[in-house]
Amino acid sequence: MCGRYSEKNDLKKIEDQMKLRLSEKAKNWKPSFNIAPSQLAPVVTSDEPDLMDVFHFGLVPHWAKDKKVGYKMINARSETLLEKPSFKPLVVNNKRCLVLADSFFEWKKEGKEKQPFRILLADREVFFFAGLWSSWKDPDGEIYNSYSIITTSPNKLMEKIHDRMPVILTREEEKLWLDPDQNPKDLLKLLNAYPADSMEAYEIEHDASNKKWNDYNPCEIQCDH
Template sequence: MCGRFSLTASPGEVEALLGVVDIEAFPPRYNIAPTQPVLVALSTGPREPGSNRPDREAKLVRWGFLPSWVKDPKKFPLIINARSETVAEKNSFRAAVRHRRGLLPASGFYEWKREGGKSVQPYWVRPRDGGVIAFAALLETYSEPGGSEIDTGCILTAAANEEFAPIHDRMPVMIPQDQFSRWLDCVNNEPRDVADLMTAPQPGVFEAIPVSNLVNKVANTGLEIQERVEPAELVAPAGRKSKGDDGQMQLF
């Protein structure tokens, strides 16, 4: 799964990857957590002949998907991930995977290895070749009872590949850059047409670096949370963490 991630690339690097323009400047973000705003790119739809309108746009959404039919968000579980194997069948995601697929840029993500039901070791998981990548995202605009709207999103996950499985049984779906257009084209491509993209990356794409449990706390937002720390050197016992701090939230 993906309960925390990082985006430290420059706006220019993100624009170049996603094919969008005019992204507002933002500082490096080392510990992005659920409910925080996250950047996504989506298709602007078919263009009229002769139009100069961009094919894609970038926007900020809340990381925490809210289906349009939810009556009371306070009583609805926080959805930060969706299982790629079942999104086309689940009522929560059926419309989004058909009409509102997006790309979420990231420099890497964090995962916690669990033993005996406890999180025992966090890892910083980054592309071996560096740079910025894009996770598969689903988007939904939720209309609140008072009339205001909030854009929300979640990250798709898949069964982990054999290299990552010893750490966790799920990992984010990464969309290759040469498949961005096919993934974002919700007019011509139904979920079944992009099902082959909703899988785990091949082994060798990522490297997992053991880090300290500083990443467990949302307040820790500096580069030090990505520094290699072998398990015996952890700064403090993992202890009991809040639901919002450990990143291990229940998946659909």
């Protein structure tokens, strides 16, 4: 699964690099070393592929009775996207999105202990996870936009740490994932593990499972990898 990740870059920098507009909410969003479920984070949706907005991490389907369901839907398995009633309509109806990140965290079991790792790309400072998004209306009529990160089987680097990993898209795949004219079944072919030789992983001392941990830069502590 992918339950914690980071995006420490100022979105103004991203706006200039990627030629994206920022929504008003995105303009006020603060970079985070530890994005946790329910928190707001940057996304680009298929509805407005030239706009970066901020949605809540953890998908809340439009039919949900309570937004707390989002804590159980932070991830969507690529292998069953077109089988699950919560996700199939989003894939088919182009409710697809890109989730901005610069790294993600995962925990390796070592006996009774779990060692946290930070994983990033060797050749790209920022990248996008493949995601799905939805809009939910609360009892007061307020719109709550949210998303889920798609996961897949691990590559050779990640399988030493965990049995799942988020789907990271290449630049060309990002365009295809948002393209409304793509056949949903063809899109499933994009949801593979990113090449292991283009990724890096190292142990970190702080436990990213604590969402209060967000004032520490994991880049400062590295080990051999």
